[in-house]
Amino acid sequence: MRSAEFDRSQVLEQAMHTFMEHGYAKASMQKLTQATGLHPGSIYCAFGSKKGLFIEAASFYHQQKLQVFESLFSEDKPVLASLKELLANTVQECVQNTCAKVCLLTRSLNEIEGQDREIAELLARNLQQIELSLGEQIARAQRQGEAIIDEEPLALARFITMGVYGMRTYAFTNADQSILAQMAEQLLRAIQKP
Amino acid sequence: MRSAEFDRSQVLEQAMHTFMEHGYAKASMQKLTQATGLHPGSIYCAFGSKKGLFIEAASFYHQQKLQVFESLFSEDKPVLASLKELLANTVQECVQNTCAKVCLLTRSLNEIEGQDREIAELLARNLQQIELSLGEQIARAQRQGEAIIDEEPLALARFITMGVYGMRTYAFTNADQSILAQMAEQLLRAIQKP
DNA sequence: AGGACTCTTGAATGAACATTCAAGTATCTG
DNA sequence: CAGATACTTGAATGTTCATTCAAGAGTCCT
Numbered sequence: 001m002r003s004a005e006f007d008r009s010q011v012l013e014q015a016m017h018t019f020m021e022h023g024y025a026k027a028s029m030q031k032l033t034q035a036t037g038l039h040p041g042s043i044y045c046a047f048g049s050k051k052g053l054f055i056e057a058a059s060f061y062h063q064q065k066l067q068v069f070e071s072l073f074s075e076d077k078p079v080l081a082s083l084k085e086l087l088a089n090t091v092q093e094c095v096q097n098t099c100a101k102v103c104l105l106t107r108s109l110n111e112i113e114g115q116d117r118e119i120a121e122l123l124a125r126n127l128q129q130i131e132l133s134l135g136e137q138i139a140r141a142q143r144q145g146e147a148i149i150d151e152e153p154l155a156l157a158r159f160i161t162m163g164v165y166g167m168r169t170y171a172f173t174n175a176d177q178s179i180l181a182q183m184a185e186q187l188l189r190a191i192q193k194p
Numbered sequence: 195m196r197s198a199e200f201d202r203s204q205v206l207e208q209a210m211h212t213f214m215e216h217g218y219a220k221a222s223m224q225k226l227t228q229a230t231g232l233h234p235g236s237i238y239c240a241f242g243s244k245k246g247l248f249i250e251a252a253s254f255y256h257q258q259k260l261q262v263f264e265s266l267f268s269e270d271k272p273v274l275a276s277l278k279e280l281l282a283n284t285v286q287e288c289v290q291n292t293c294a295k296v297c298l299l300t301r302s303l304n305e306i307e308g309q310d311r312e313i314a315e316l317l318a319r320n321l322q323q324i325e326l327s328l329g330e331q332i333a334r335a336q337r338q339g340e341a342i343i344d345e346e347p348l349a350l351a352r353f354i355t356m357g358v359y360g361m362r363t364y365a366f367t368n369a370d371q372s373i374l375a376q377m378a379e380q381l382l383r384a385i386q387k388p
Numbered sequence: 389a390g391g392a393c394t395c396t397t398g399a400a401t402g403a404a405c406a407t408t409c410a411a412g413t414a415t416c417t418g
Numbered sequence: 419c420a421g422a423t424a425c426t427t428g429a430a431t432g433t434t435c436a437t438t439c440a441a442g443a444g445t446c447c448t
Contacts, residue, residue, distance in 0.1 A: 110304035166360025190384035
């Protein structure tokens with residue numbers, strides 16, 4: 001036996017950045033080999049195909065985001081405060097000038113539509129999982145008497161989720177911090193009791 | 195002299211559909227020649243390049259949407275009613291199973307990010323124009339005493355715009371008519387007086 | 389009718405692409 | 419140390435792509 005020479009999560013991190021920067025189609029194997037430091041053969045040995053690498057990179061991204069989400073919504077803080085932070089984070093990402101300004105999941109989903117059902121479903125599932133977690137947090141907030149309007153928590157979670165997706169696309173037309181921050185405020189106000 | 199044999203707007207219509215169905219990168223010249231019925235040489239003669247064709251197709255799409263917008267917001271109807279119709283139209287588009295389910299502008303903007311500044315800026319400008327028109331309509335509604343909250347009309351227009359972008363991406367994860375319709379309601383409620 | 393002009397045609401071009409694989413190299417086992 | 423068993427390497431492969439262009443065909447004007 002001989003163990004692989006590369007660190008799988010380091011490779012995925014770099015591949016993730018490449019896909020975020022160039023999109024799926026335009027992230028050529030050449031760019032991916034340069035970014036990861038792996039040779040084509042190694043990538044095909046480890047991930048099967050470009051698509052296989054993308055699927056793992058997208059899952060890697062998803063796991064990272066999920067972890068941030070979990071740590072943000074800790075038990076001993078008002079949910080509304082965590083939600084506010086989450087939106088502030090999103091705004092910060094959107095106004096960056098690095099590849100971090102895009103959400104790999106939503107961007108790729110827009111790109112891949114009608115091209116690859118397997119990838120589309122994976123991305124959709126990942127996004128829906130975060131939406132569901134958000135729904136649980138909102139339900140918790142309602143139970144704990146936070147000033148959230150009396151509506152189905154899932155409907156509210158979907159609304160916030162839609163808002164985040166919208167902000168991400170909007171940022172491509174106008175990456176203005178104060179405008180995005182105002183949108184975040186409007187979103188929050190829309191689910192709060194008057 | 196000899197006039198071209200093809201109808202330019204028919205060609206643009208077909209090219210538009212091809213770009214909507216496959217995205218920019220995956221709409222190959224082969225697909226475009228099949229869809230438009232034109233030979234490569236003719237496309238290059240008439241539009242200069244694939245990019246040139248896309249730019250005209252995107253502008254064509256933009257003009258169509260703008261026209262729908264103008265006819266929807268006729269002077270003798272409450273703005274809120276028109277806005278409700280606009281959102282209902284969007285929902286209807288999103289749940290279709292044809293290429294009409296995508297917005298060429300937002301989808302391409304997501305795809306093109308970081309790849310072609312000229313295209314990105316064109317798409318952004320087109321989208322911002324609709325946003326501005328919406329702002330004017332909202333200002334009119336406020337002047338005419340419709341039940342819209344007392345905030346900058348442009349901020350409200352941006353919020354609705356963001357919502358529409360969000361619905362379009364959301365629809366890729368879950369193209370459920372009732373869910374999208376509920377989002378539209380939530381958006382409307384967020385800008386209305388209680 | 390003839391010549392000039394322009395549009396159309398579609399095979400040819402070369403670049404970029406994802407993928408493969410046989411040779412090379414390192415590690416582990418006995 | 420020797421043999422076996424991986425993993426690594428990167429040039430080669432065949433495909434697909436956007437683009438070009440010279441030949442062909444249609445239209446118009448005189």
